[in-house]
Amino acid sequence: MTIHEFFFPAGFGSVGAREAKNGGDCRLSPGESYLVLSGDEHRHLAFAKRLRVGQQVRITDGAGSWAICSIEKISSDSSFLKIKETGSAERELVPVTIILSVIKKERMEWAVQKLSELGISRIRPVMAARSVVRGSRERLNRQQARYQKIAVEAMKQSRGSWLTVIEPVATSVQEAVHAEKDINGGKKVLVPEKGAESLSLFNLLSAGHSLYPVTVVVGPEGGFTSEEITFFQDEGAEFVDLGPRILRAETAAVVSASALALLWHGLSTA
Ligand code: SAH
Numbered sequence: 001m002t003i004h005e006f007f008f009p010a011g012f013g014s015v016g017a018r019e020a021k022n023g024g025d026c027r028l029s030p031g032e033s034y035l036v037l038s039g040d041e042h043r044h045l046a047f048a049k050r051l052r053v054g055q056q057v058r059i060t061d062g063a064g065s066w067a068i069c070s071i072e073k074i075s076s077d078s079s080f081l082k083i084k085e086t087g088s089a090e091r092e093l094v095p096v097t098i099i100l101s102v103i104k105k106e107r108m109e110w111a112v113q114k115l116s117e118l119g120i121s122r123i124r125p126v127m128a129a130r131s132v133v134r135g136s137r138e139r140l141n142r143q144q145a146r147y148q149k150i151a152v153e154a155m156k157q158s159r160g161s162w163l164t165v166i167e168p169v170a171t172s173v174q175e176a177v178h179a180e181k182d183i184n185g186g187k188k189v190l191v192p193e194k195g196a197e198s199l200s201l202f203n204l205l206s207a208g209h210s211l212y213p214v215t216v217v218v219g220p221e222g223g224f225t226s227e228e229i230t231f232f233q234d235e236g237a238e239f240v241d242l243g244p245r246i247l248r249a250e251t252a253a254v255v256s257a258s259a260l261a262l263l264w265h266g267l268s269t270a
Contacts, residue, residue, distance in 0.1 A: 003068075004049050005058045005156040006041045007163075035059060035069060037079040040149075045071070045079045057081065062155060062163030064088045089161035093121045094261045095213035097187075099176045101128035101220035102143075102169065103249045111250035112147045116154035116164040118254070118261045121213075123147065124167040126176040130222035140169035173217060173228050177235060180215050188214045189237040192252050193224065198241040201256065205263050214260060218253045 037045060045051050051071055059067045059081065065088050069081035098115055102108060102125050115123055125147065127134065135143070148166040155163050170176035177189060188211060190204070204211065217232070224232075232239070242255055 003056055003058050004045070004051065005060060005159060006037060006045060007062060007152050007156060008035055008037065008041070008059045008067075009061055009063075009163075033083050034072070035067070035081045035083060037081065038077055042077065042079045046074050056084070058159075060089075060155070060161045062152070062161070064091060064161050066161050091162055092160060093119045093162045093164065094257075094264045096120050096257060096260045096264070097122040097124060097180055097213070097215040098253055098257055099124045099126050099170075099173070099180065099215060099217040100253050101126055101173075101218060101249060102131040102133050103220055104133065107248070107250045109147070109150055111253050112150045112166070113154050114250075114254045115257050116151040117158050118257050119158075119160060119162070120164055120257050120261070122165045122167060122180075123151070124170060124176050124180060126170040126173055126217075128173050128220045129225045129228055131220045132222075140171075144168055173224070174231055177215070177217065177231075177237075184213055189232070189235060190214060190216045190240050190256070191224075191232045191237045192216065192218055192242050192256055193229070193239045194241055194246065195239055198239040201240045201242055201259055204238070204240055205259060208263070209267055211260070212264060216253070216256045216260070218249055218256065221249055 045057065051057065051074075053071050053074060055071050057069055057071065059069055065086065067086045068084045070084060071079060072082045073080040098120055100108070100111060100115075100123060103111075108125070112123060125143065127140075144166055151164040151166055154160075167179065170179060180189075181187060192201075217237070219228075240256075242252055247255060
């Protein structure tokens with residue numbers, strides 16, 4: 001029987017009530033042997049999955065801690081779980097950030113789901129010059145929250161213990177690349193782009209370990225503008241060719257991420 005997974009973002013380490021950052025309102029009860037799920041996670045357990053008292057569930061905090069719990073009580077707004085066993089999982093995320101130009105809603109959400117399943121560490125959405133979707137800061141923040149929720153669902157579905165982080169939606173590729181470089185200065189930046197000076201992704205992969213950590217910047221349906229290309233050149237980014245066919249933006253993102261994830265997992269088990 002498969003055990004259902006739920007998200008409790010506060011971690012299992014300390015005592016007291018805590019506010020959840022990403023997944024709704026979850027609390028760790030004093031004494032540490034109980035968890036209380038409310039908000040989305042409670043609704044998911046009680047109404048979507050229709051789990052019952054006595055059943056076991058797996059809880060993860062998205063940062064490597066997990067707990068096996070039994071359901072003690074379900075009320076209208078909370079699920080009370082008794083912790084049976086706890087542990088920590090090795091980081092299964094791949095040291096890859098995808099900076100993804102904002103594209104149509106459904107395609108963007110599909111990409112976020114697939115990139116999260118693959119265990120990409122970070123996704124940074126960006127309004128590229130030719131992104132067709134525009135919005136106020138408030139709308140962009142709502143999008144970020146929505147993508148983070150999709151990433152949580154994907155982690156649970158994939159039995160992950162580490163959560164793909166969705167960064168705030170950047171308003172230009174310059175802002176996105178600089179924000180990423182601030183996190184890890186020496187990071188390599190790859191830009192999938194067809195062109196004479198592009199290297200094939202296949203050849204790039206022969207660099208092995210030294211490729212990571214790596215950031216990949218994927219353009220919108222209309223591609224990057226010449227100003228954006230010049231910016232990437234000035235930043236010392238490398239252009240990569242993903243093959244003879246022009247892929248949709250979300251496909252280009254998932255193809256790049258899968259190749260980098262497969263290589264990473266291959267290198268770590270070799
Ligand atoms: N309108 C553009 C295609 C944009 S596709 C054109 O006609 O050329 C959206 C994004 O996917 C691109 O900006 C690029 O980052 C990526 N992409 C798609 N196919 C690719 C390929 N074969 N090689 C490299 N990058 C690709």
